[in-house]
Amino acid sequence: xxxxxxxxxxxxxxxxxxxxxxxICGGKQASPGYCPEVFDKELCWPETPAGTVANQxxxxxxxxxxxxxxxxxxxxxxxxxxxxxxxxWSNYTKCIDxxxxxxxxxxxxxxxxxxxxxxxxLAISLWIFLTFRSLRCTRIRIHTQLFVSFALNNxxxxxHYELVIPNPILTIENPVWCQILHVIIQYFMLANYMxxxxxxxxxHLALVVVFVREEVIMRWFFGIGWGLPAVIVAMYSILRIFVxxxxxxCWLEDSYESKLILTIPVLxxxxxxxxxxxxxxxxxxxxxxxxxxxxAPVGIKKAARAxxxxxxxxxxxxxxxxxxxxxxDPYEKLYLYISVIIIPxxxxxxxxxxxxxxxxxxxxxxxxxxxxxxxxxWNNWTQDSGGVYVVNxxxxxxxMALLSLKRKSTTTVRL
Numbered sequence: 001x002x003x004x005x006x007x008x009x010x011x012x013x014x015x016x017x018x019x020x021x022x023x024i025c026g027g028k029q030a031s032p033g034y035c036p037e038v039f040d041k042e043l044c045w046p047e048t049p050a051g052t053v054a055n056q057x058x059x060x061x062x063x064x065x066x067x068x069x070x071x072x073x074x075x076x077x078x079x080x081x082x083x084x085x086x087x088x089w090s091n092y093t094k095c096i097d098x099x100x101x102x103x104x105x106x107x108x109x110x111x112x113x114x115x116x117x118x119x120x121x122l123a124i125s126l127w128i129f130l131t132f133r134s135l136r137c138t139r140i141r142i143h144t145q146l147f148v149s150f151a152l153n154n155x156x157x158x159x160h161y162e163l164v165i166p167n168p169i170l171t172i173e174n175p176v177w178c179q180i181l182h183v184i185i186q187y188f189m190l191a192n193y194m195x196x197x198x199x200x201x202x203x204h205l206a207l208v209v210v211f212v213r214e215e216v217i218m219r220w221f222f223g224i225g226w227g228l229p230a231v232i233v234a235m236y237s238i239l240r241i242f243v244x245x246x247x248x249x250c251w252l253e254d255s256y257e258s259k260l261i262l263t264i265p266v267l268x269x270x271x272x273x274x275x276x277x278x279x280x281x282x283x284x285x286x287x288x289x290x291x292x293x294x295x296a297p298v299g300i301k302k303a304a305r306a307x308x309x310x311x312x313x314x315x316x317x318x319x320x321x322x323x324x325x326x327x328x329d330p331y332e333k334l335y336l337y338i339s340v341i342i343i344p345x346x347x348x349x350x351x352x353x354x355x356x357x358x359x360x361x362x363x364x365x366x367x368x369x370x371x372x373x374x375x376x377x378w379n380n381w382t383q384d385s386g387g388v389y390v391v392n393x394x395x396x397x398x399x400m401a402l403l404s405l406k407r408k409s410t411t412t413v414r415l
Contacts, residue, residue, distance in 0.1 A: 035074035040090045048074040058095035065097045083172060087248070100328075107336050112161050114344025119154040121348045122147050125355035132364040138214045142202055143354045145225055146195040150347040153188035156181060157344075164250060171249045178250040183237055186262060190229035192346075193269045198225050200273035203280045228265075236261045281305075309353060 030036035034047040035054075048054040054072045058064045071091040073081040080088040129135055129144045164170060164178060171178070198221045205212050236258055240246045244255040325332040355361055 030078070033078055035078055035080050038080065038088065040072075040088070042090065042092065043070065045072050045080075045090070048072070050074055050078040051076040058092065064092070064095040068095050070095055103333070107340055108161065108165070110340045111344050112158060114340065115154045115157050115161075115347075118345055118347030118351075119151055119158070121351035121356075122151040122154070125351040126151065128355060128361055128365070132361075132368070134364060135360060138217065139202065139206075140360075141218065142195065142198055142221060145221070146192070146199060146350065146354070147347075149188055149191040149195050149225070150350060153185070153192055154344075154347055156185050156188060160185065171252065174248055174250055179247065182251040183233055186236060187229050187233045190232055190262065190265065191225060193266045194229055195221075195225040197269040197273045200276035200280075204276040207280055207283045232261065232265050 028037065030047055033050050035050065037047050038045050042059045043056060045054055045056075052074055054074065055069045058066050058068045058070050060066050071094075073091075075081060082088050126144065126147050129140055129147070160181060164181070202217065202221070205217065239261060240251065240255075240258050244258060246253060246255050246258060325335050
């Protein structure tokens with residue numbers, strides 16, 4: 001149970017407990033019968049006699065209690081303790097602040113709940129878009145692709161919480177599928193922002209560039225929404241595998257360079273989308289205002305307002321990251337509460353703005369229930385026990401203009 005809670009804490013820290021990369025701390029030659037001096041990215045461990053255990057105060061890192069002790073074992077052959085992959089390891093497990101850990105467990109549970117609620121809303125929205133044929137226009141097709149990217153992103157995050165977090169040994173063994181899962185998460189995250197960019201670009205083209213073939217637009221949008229993220233994630237993976245060698249603990253620790261490969265395209269897409277949407281609103285307010293001969297369609301107005309709300313919402317997580325309060329800061333919990341509301345509930349927000357608040361969707365649902373109600377009323381006449389069809393008292397082979405429905409009560413109704 002302790003290791004299960006330990007790995008949950010590891011996954012939400014900015015700096016992780018398990019450190020495997022060995023580097024020289026002091027640079028001096030080790031004395032015979034001593035383990036060499038090393039730096040494990042947390043502490044500098046001095047020369048230690050073979051067959052003994054070195055200990056010192058825990059580092060001043062997030063989640064660590066500096067009043068406790070960390071350990072590092074020197075084997076009888078004068079080498080540091082190693083794991084199966086021949087990487088050395090320092091024992092920081094006793095450094096964990098358990099009260100802080102319990103709070104972070106609560107935050108993780110909130111993330112899972114948020115992703116699940118968003119996934120349910122996205123599933124309902126996709127069912128609506130794919131069920132009603134009259135909604136199958138270019139704008140709704142773009143909405144559908146955005147919702148699919150969000151739904152898949154939520155699914156892989158839930159898989160991450162269910163399969164990786166509860167298993168501490170898994171991150172140490174670092175299986176291939178765990179690394180692939182991390183790459184897939186990054187891919188769908190980028191796809192979210194690329195399809196958000198397509199939302200803004202489509203509205204811009206619909207009002208500014210009038211004569212554009214929709215088939216051509218969708219081919220470009222599929223390339224941007226699904227193809228471009230694949231190229232960026234491939235570059236990200238190559239950098240981590242062959243350059244920075246950040247492939248341990250299921251790729252959970254990013255280097256500064258690898259983070260830039262993902263962050264820069266997202267920021268560019270957000271700024272571009274914001275520019276497109278501001279220009280769309282400018283056209284609606286100045287050129288296509290309600291009093292003009294060619295006012296903007298109501299659907300485009302609502303879509304533009306919805307997308308304009310979502311753009312800053314999507315970017316808030318990147319704005320908040322550089323301002324994360326320090327460990328034990330009074331505002332740290334407030335920061336985490338804000339993050340747990342913004343990030344996992346983005347899918348729910350998208351569903352509400354682009355589907356549940358969509359006037360076309362409202363019209364189709366009302367028409368669906370209206371048709372179903374009429375069909376049920378008709379079935380009450382045609383499927384009553386003992387009812388028979390009569391065409392003016394003659395057989396159905398006669399060509400008659402009026403149809404009479406004779407019920408069991410012998411009442412005849414002319415249609």
